[in-house]
Structures are given as structure tokens and as C-alpha cells.
Amino acid sequence: DVKVTQSSRYLVKRTGEKVFLECVQDMDHENMFWYRQDPGLGLRLIYFSYDVKMKEKGDIPEGYSVSREKKERFSLILESASTNQTSMYLCASRSGLINEKLFFGSGTQLSVL
Amino acid sequence: GIQVEQSPPDLILQEGANSTLRCNFSDSVNNLQWFHQNPWGQLINLFYIPSGTKQNGRLSATTVATERYSLLYISSSQTTDSGVYFCAVGEGTTGNQFYFGTGTSLTVIP
Numbered sequence: 299d300v301k302v303t304q305s306s307r308y309l310v311k312r313t314g315e316k317v318f319l320e321c322v323q324d325m326d327h328e329n330m331f332w333y334r335q336d337p338g339l340g341l342r343l344i345y346f347s348y349d350v351k352m353k354e355k356g357d358i359p360e361g362y363s364v365s366r367e368k369k370e371r372f373s374l375i376l377e378s379a380s381t382n383q384t385s386m387y388l389c390a391s392r393s394g395l396i397n398e399k400l401f402f403g404s405g406t407q408l409s410v411l
Numbered sequence: 412g413i414q415v416e417q418s419p420p421d422l423i424l425q426e427g428a429n430s431t432l433r434c435n436f437s438d439s440v441n442n443l444q445w446f447h448q449n450p451w452g453q454l455i456n457l458f459y460i461p462s463g464t465k466q467n468g469r470l471s472a473t474t475v476a477t478e479r480y481s482l483l484y485i486s487s488s489q490t491t492d493s494g495v496y497f498c499a500v501g502e503g504t505t506g507n508q509f510y511f512g513t514g515t516s517l518t519v520i521p
Contacts, residue, residue, distance in 0.1 A: 402454040
């Protein structure tokens, strides 16, 4: 089975801090994604990457950036964390084929105080 | 983007009961998946089903792409079925832009 690993399960940060969320997948997938999940809003796409060093904005990229230096690793960066970025962050990956499944990590619950 | 609506938003079942969850979407899609998010937050892929019918144990799913809806059936529900069920649809040539519904929260009581 595909394994998508997120580095932290829970994270508490202060307003204004720079925050790094790391995600690693072990199936050589081309595509990786960062979502945030908020009650009543479902999952919303922040950024995705279809290749090393390639990225595309999702629906809510403001306040976030990403980095993909290696195929297996996709990082989400909050340049200056704010309280409205308190959320569950979910990383996902899938192969480049159009009919392939999406696989998720276990999520990082980020609290910004 | 594509609008995805799931119903009902909440569902409480007695153990052993059957249920049907619905997902409506607003445009043609090339990928549709059902997920179960367990109480610990892990999202598990249940079905990849852009059209047709699939079964996996007590779960089955049907997508009628021409009418833009999908159904997830849970039979003989168990407490371990509790959690949130999400429908996600993908569009575009790469299928990388997925749109999620807001989910159906299922509670199965013993």
C-alpha cells in the first residue's frame, strides 16, 4: 500500500512564526497535494505539484508557499503564521495517470496562538 | 470549479442498519472517489468510481455520470463505520484538480 507520511500529528505555533509542514510519499508518485480541512467546509486545495520543482496554486494559496526539491517530498510553508491558519492540514499523493486514486497522510492539526 | 453536494450532512444509525449516502456534482468529471475519514482523521480511499457500480464487502457504490450523481451504500452497519464520508470529483486533462463535498457524518450506535 501507498504510504504518505506527515511529519507531525499536532503542532502549536505562535502568530508570526514561520511554519514548515513536511510530507513524504513512498510510491514514486508524480503528483502531490496539500489540503486544509475546516469544519463545514470540507477539504480545500492549497497547492499541488505535478513534478519536482513544479507547482500550481489551488483554491486558497494566499499565505502559503510550497517546495518540492525531491520527488518524494512536498513541503508546505506558512511564511508568517496567523490565527486563521489554525486548521487540519492533509497531504495527498497520486500517480500521474488520470484514473488513479488519491492517497492521504494522517494529517497535521496546526494551532496558531 | 465543480460544485459537490453531499447528503445527508449527518446520519445516526443503529448497528446492523443499512444506509445510502448521496453525492451530486455540477459538471462532467473524469474521476470520482469516495473516502472514509475515521475518528482519528485518517482519510481512507474506499472507491474509485467515475461510472458504474463497484462492491467491496458491505460497501458498494454506484455512479451515474450522465445524471451527475453517485451513491454509497453501507449495509449491516458496524460501529467501525462511524466517521465522515467524503465524495471527491476530479476534472481536467490531468485529473489533478479534485473538488470535495462537505461530507456526511455517520454515527453508528451499538
